[in-house]
Amino acid sequence: MLQTTYIREHRDLILERYKKRNFDGEEIINQIIKLDDDRKSTQQALDAQLAEGNKLAKEIGQLFKEGKQQEAIAAKEQTKTLKESGVLLKEEQNKIAEELKGLLYQLPNVPNEIVPPGKSEDDNETIFEEGDIPVLHENAIPHWELAKKYNLIDFELGVKITGAGFPIYRGKGARLQRALINFFLDQATENGYEEVIPPLMVNEASAYGTGQLPDKEGQMYYMPEDNLYMIPTAEVPITNIYRDVILKENDFPIKNTGYTPCFRREAGSYGSDVRGLNRLHQFDKVEIIQIQHPDKSYETLDNMVEHVKGLLNKLELPYRVLKLCGGDLGFTAALTFDLEVYSTAQEKWLEVSSVSNFETFQANRLKCRYKDTGGKMQLVHTLNGSALALPRIMAALLENNQTEAGIKIPKALVAYTGFDIIN
RNA sequence: GGAGAUGUGGCAGAGUGGUCGAUUGCGGUAGUCUUGAAAACUACUGUACUGCAAGGUACCGGGGGUUCGAAUCCCUCCAUCUCCGCCA
Numbered sequence: 001m002l003q004t005t006y007i008r009e010h011r012d013l014i015l016e017r018y019k020k021r022n023f024d025g026e027e028i029i030n031q032i033i034k035l036d037d038d039r040k041s042t043q044q045a046l047d048a049q050l051a052e053g054n055k056l057a058k059e060i061g062q063l064f065k066e067g068k069q070q071e072a073i074a075a076k077e078q079t080k081t082l083k084e085s086g087v088l089l090k091e092e093q094n095k096i097a098e099e100l101k102g103l104l105y106q107l108p109n110v111p112n113e114i115v116p117p118g119k120s121e122d123d124n125e126t127i128f129e130e131g132d133i134p135v136l137h138e139n140a141i142p143h144w145e146l147a148k149k150y151n152l153i154d155f156e157l158g159v160k161i162t163g164a165g166f167p168i169y170r171g172k173g174a175r176l177q178r179a180l181i182n183f184f185l186d187q188a189t190e191n192g193y194e195e196v197i198p199p200l201m202v203n204e205a206s207a208y209g210t211g212q213l214p215d216k217e218g219q220m221y222y223m224p225e226d227n228l229y230m231i232p233t234a235e236v237p238i239t240n241i242y243r244d245v246i247l248k249e250n251d252f253p254i255k256n257t258g259y260t261p262c263f264r265r266e267a268g269s270y271g272s273d274v275r276g277l278n279r280l281h282q283f284d285k286v287e288i289i290q291i292q293h294p295d296k297s298y299e300t301l302d303n304m305v306e307h308v309k310g311l312l313n314k315l316e317l318p319y320r321v322l323k324l325c326g327g328d329l330g331f332t333a334a335l336t337f338d339l340e341v342y343s344t345a346q347e348k349w350l351e352v353s354s355v356s357n358f359e360t361f362q363a364n365r366l367k368c369r370y371k372d373t374g375g376k377m378q379l380v381h382t383l384n385g386s387a388l389a390l391p392r393i394m395a396a397l398l399e400n401n402q403t404e405a406g407i408k409i410p411k412a413l414v415a416y417t418g419f420d421i422i423n
Numbered sequence: 424g425g426a427g428a429u430g431u432g433g434c435a436g437a438g439u440g441g442u443c444g445a446u447u448g449c450g451g452u453a454g455u456c457u458u459g460a461a462a463a464c465u466a467c468u469g470u471a472c473u474g475c476a477a478g479g480u481a482c483c484g485g486g487g488g489u490u491c492g493a494a495u496c497c498c499u500c501c502a503u504c505u506c507c508g509c510c511a
Contacts, residue, residue, distance in 0.1 A: 043473065047480040054480090057492040061441040064491095072491085079491045246470095377470085 001104050001211075001364045003379075004036050010110075017110045020117040020326030028103050035100045042096060046089040053082050105214055109361040111326050112298075112335040118325025124338070125325070130309070131318030133342050134400050142345040143395040144276030146402060147173065150422050155276070165266065165274070165281035172422050176397075176409070177284065179416035180390055181259050184286035184311065188257035188387060191307055193288055196258045198237035201228040206240040209366045211332040221263050230263035234287035235384045239362060242291055247370040247380060253300060254291035257387070259284065277391035278350065284391075289384040291368065294360070297381035298335075301357045304385045305337050308353045311388055314412040317396050318342045320349065334359045341392065345399035350392040355385030 007014065011029055018025045056079050063072035116125050147153035152173025158166040169177045189195055207213040207229050212220060221230035231237055238256050247254070262285050266274075273279055288307065292300045305321065312319045324336040333356040340349035360379035363369070369377045401408040406423025414420045 040473070043480080047473070050481085051479055053491080057490095058442065060491050065441080076491045083491085 001361060002107050002110070003360070003364055004032065004100075004104070007032055007107075008036070014110050017113075017115075018108075020111045020115050021108060021329060022117075022119060022327055023108060025107055028106055032100065032103050032107075035096055035103065039093070039096045039100060042089060042093045046086065046093055049082060049086045049089060053079060053086065056082070108329075108331045109334050109358065111329055112357070114323070115329060115335055116323065116325045117327075119327040120325075121328045123325040124322040124328055126320050127323050127337075128309075128321040129319070130313065131316070131342075133318050134344055136344055136399075136402065137404055139404070140345050140399070140402055142276065143343075143398040146398045146407065147276070150407065152176070152398070152422070153277070163281070165279070167277070167280065172417075172419065173394075175419075176413075176417055176422075177390060177394065179413050180388075180393060181284060181286060183413055183416050184387055185257060185259055187311055187314075188286065188288055188307070191255075193255040193257035196238060196241070196256050198231075198234060198241075198258055198260065200231055200237075200260055200263075201226075202231055202236050202240065203228060206236055206243070209240045209243045210236045210362055211365065212236060215331075218267055219264055221265060231260060232264050233262050233386075234258045234260040234285065235289060238287065238289050239382055239384065240366065242368040242380075242382075243366040245366075245368050246377070247291070247368070249293065249370055249373065251370070252291070252293045252296070252380075255288070256290075257286060257288045259286045261285075262389075277395045280391055283389065285389045286387055287384060288387045289382070292381050292383060293370070294378070294381050297357050297359065297383060300381075301335065301337075301355065301383055304355045304383060304387075305339075308339050308355060308385060308387050312339065312341065312352075314410070315393065315397065316410045316412075317393070317400065319352075330354075330356065332356075332358050332361050334361065339388075341396040343392070343396050343399055345402075346395075350396060352388050352392045352396075353386040356383065358382045358384075 002014070007029055011033070015026055015029065056075060060072050060075045060079075063069075063075060116123065118124065141149070144153075144155065147155075150173070151171055152169065154168045154170060155164075157168045158164075161168065185195060201223070204213065204227060207220070212229070212232065220232050223229070237260075238258050241256070242254070261282055263282050264280075266279060266281060277283075288304060290300050290304065309319075309321065319339055319341045322338045322340065324333075324338060329336055336354055336356040338351050339353040339355070340351050342348075343350050359381050362382045363379040366382070368380050368382070370380055372378050397410070398407055401410070406421045409417050409420045409422070
């Protein structure tokens with residue numbers, strides 16, 4: 001959520017940047033500014049009334065103390081009309097505040113200057129590529145067939161237990177999955193991230209804090225009985241650690257990592273995109289998040305991308321880094337880099353990580369601030385990234401490393417799997 | 424799940440209807456003193472909105488209510504603690 005004062009001061013810049021998203025915010029922003037004016041004037045009127053009421057109340061108290069009953073009762077009469085108009089003003093005030101909030105929730109984050117304009121993922125910029133696409137033997141098959149052939153993942157059994165999109169990993173498949181999780185966590189820890197194991201369900205306040213609510217209810221599983229949401233990503237519980245927190249300048253940067261399963265309803269998804277591991281309702285992911293000083297957050301964003309690149313290098317997977325265009329940029333992000341690995345048997349790129357700087361957009365909702373050297377409260381910048389999302393990594397590993405003799409495990413993982421080939 | 428108790432500023436802990444945004448102690452910041460440090464002393468020390476400013480308003484777990492006036496009374500939700508039940 002953008003701050004009202006920021007909107008007032010940077011109206012034109014915001015509107016200009018919104019063009020990168022193909023988002024026309026002019027009307028909303030004009031309304032916001034107008035409503036904010038209303039808010040101020042109503043507040044002033046209300047404050048004046050309350051001040052008058054407070055003054056009278058004090059006088060009445062004084063009169064009672066002095067035993068001047070008559071005068072006190074007379075003064076009480078005065079407060080009546082004051083109270084009535086006060087109630088009206090209060091209602092007005094609430095209504096305005098509500099509307100204002102509703103509008104503020106509709107404004108996406110302001111894209112960074114370097115975000116390329118564009119309509120869809122086709123307009124994303126490839127800024128880096130690494131690794132050669134392997135040439136597979138002629139009997140090469142996609143990962144869902146490999147999973148079956150080597151008894152690594154049972155999709156049908158998952159359907160029986162729960163439903164589509166909840167696979168069961170077994171044997172070396174389960175072991176490989178666990179190996180990846182541990183590998184990713186160890187790598188993050190080596191890079192200075194503190195590991196946390198957060199709750200897998202969050203309350204409403206947390207879902208609002210990172211921007212899942214309002215609007216994205218449909219993406220999350222919800223337990224009405226307890227008013228809790230299953231997390232769609234570890235970003236939600238981990239970033240919310242810093243909700244309502246005031247940091248010191250020397251606390252920066254805060255670095256956390258965490259492994260969690262992620263739950264997504266993915267309503268409306270269909271087709272070849274959901275085949276095998278490509279899109280699931282439950283999947284594993286290791287997330288990295290940082291809370292950073294606004295002056296350093298872009299440097300940090302680069303560091304995080306480098307970290308993820310390092311993981312892919314060690315896994316020896318061919319990958320590319322994309323700078324997302326405005327049209328593909330998430331609602332809450334100011335700048336995002338996606339990392340995609342090449343799935344050789346499917347002959348397509350699969351997104352395995354998304355690394356974003358949210359600047360103050362989340363911090364404003366989270367009320368995560370720090371005192372600057374001048375003693376003023378400032379919002380922090382929040383960042384996060386997948387490092388990494390497991391299923392598509394698994395898919396690419398299985399497909400790209402298949403040989404007539406079996407599936408080879410990259411060297412970096414062997415210490416974690418305990419085997420170097422699946423056959 | 425049942426019964427009871429509690430929820431105040433960074434922490435501890437006063438405050439049971441009126442001048443309380445809140446006594447006090449600790450902590451923190453600045454200063455005096457000192458060669459330096461400690462100690463002692465002095466001052467300052469919550470957040471947000473609003474105003475050029477002086478100031479005003481709101482906030483004592485959240486929400487609502489009673490009252491001229493609420494941290495203080497009532498309702499409700501949440502959290503914590505104790506006891507009982509259940510249980511990985």
